[in-house]
Amino acid sequence: MNRRSDTGKLSLKIPSDIRYVKEVSSGILKWLKPRNLDDSAIFDIRLCVEEVVRNAIVHGNNNDKGLKVLIIYWLEGDHLIVEVEDEGGGFDSGKVSDPTIDENRMKLGGRGVYLVRHLMDEVKFNDKGNKVRLVKYLK
Amino acid sequence: MAVKIEEKNNLTVCYIDGEIDINTSPDIKKAFEKLIAKKVPKIVINLAKVTYVDSSGLATLVEILKNMRTYGGRMRLTNMAHKIKSLFEITKLEKLFEIIEDEAEAITTFI
Numbered sequence: 737m738n739r740r741s742d743t744g745k746l747s748l749k750i751p752s753d754i755r756y757v758k759e760v761s762s763g764i765l766k767w768l769k770p771r772n773l774d775d776s777a778i779f780d781i782r783l784c785v786e787e788v789v790r791n792a793i794v795h796g797n798n799n800d801k802g803l804k805v806l807i808i809y810w811l812e813g814d815h816l817i818v819e820v821e822d823e824g825g826g827f828d829s830g831k832v833s834d835p836t837i838d839e840n841r842m843k844l845g846g847r848g849v850y851l852v853r854h855l856m857d858e859v860k861f862n863d864k865g866n867k868v869r870l871v872k873y874l875k
Numbered sequence: 876m877a878v879k880i881e882e883k884n885n886l887t888v889c890y891i892d893g894e895i896d897i898n899t900s901p902d903i904k905k906a907f908e909k910l911i912a913k914k915v916p917k918i919v920i921n922l923a924k925v926t927y928v929d930s931s932g933l934a935t936l937v938e939i940l941k942n943m944r945t946y947g948g949r950m951r952l953t954n955m956a957h958k959i960k961s962l963f964e965i966t967k968l969e970k971l972f973e974i975i976e977d978e979a980e981a982i983t984t985f986i
Contacts, residue, residue, distance in 0.1 A: 754897065757897075758898075775958070776958055779927070779958050782927070783927075783929055786896075786929060787929065787930060790897065835966055835967075836966060836967035841967060841968070841970065841971050842937060842941060842971070843937075844934040844937055844938055845930075845934060847930040847933055847934070847966050848929075848930040850965070850966060851930055851962065851965060851966065854965045855965075
């Protein structure tokens with residue numbers, strides 16, 4: 737399932753099934769093992785990768801097992817970059833509601849993207865909203 | 876993941892061991908449904924052995940709290956690892972939950 741391109745980037749294409757989510761995060765963390773990251777960085781990477789891959793499966797591809805999620809990851813110096821792209825219609829990342837305001841605090845959903853934005857050093861969605869790029873500075 | 880329930884000082888204390896995430900949330904909900912059905916008034920949840928929580932896990936804890944509040948029940952969370960506590964701080968859920976450093980303190984001051 738894992739492929740390495742000439743540019744050193746690793747890619748992984750999974751079906752839209754949440755059973756694959758942990759496999760993706762475990763694969764990335766295993767690949768990062770030689771970096772001896774601290775527990776906090778490992779936690780952040782796992783959580784953010786799992787949140788965005790799950791969003792891609794559930795919200796992006798609407799759990800349609802015929803659609804795939806593409807994950808590409810690589811290192812640029814001390815920067816870990818993970819891109820996750822689904823085959824859905826995208827969403828407006830600017831319209832994600834703030835889960836921390838009083839009226840949203842009791843809501844069950846809406847914290848995933850918010851956490852990702854806090855735990856990663858850079859988070860960028862494409863205009864269509866079906867692809868997100870996460871950057872974590874590995875100190 | 877496992878949930879162990881004990882009675883201490885007339886309080887219900889729950890120990891969650893493992894991860895609270897999208898995979899374990901259904902079992903955690905099930906374990907608490909029984910307590911909520913009995914309208915247990917005060918629950919202390921000791922999270923000392925919880926190693927990972929994701930947004931689904933946070934949602935599960937919010938849901939349990941919400942259900943308890945329908946009958947005036949109260950919940951306290953204790954012994955959270957620093958990293959997990961930081962998720963409550965980032966999402967401002969610290970304002971929603973009663974978070975107490977230590978289980979013994981949570982029990983003795985739970986009036």
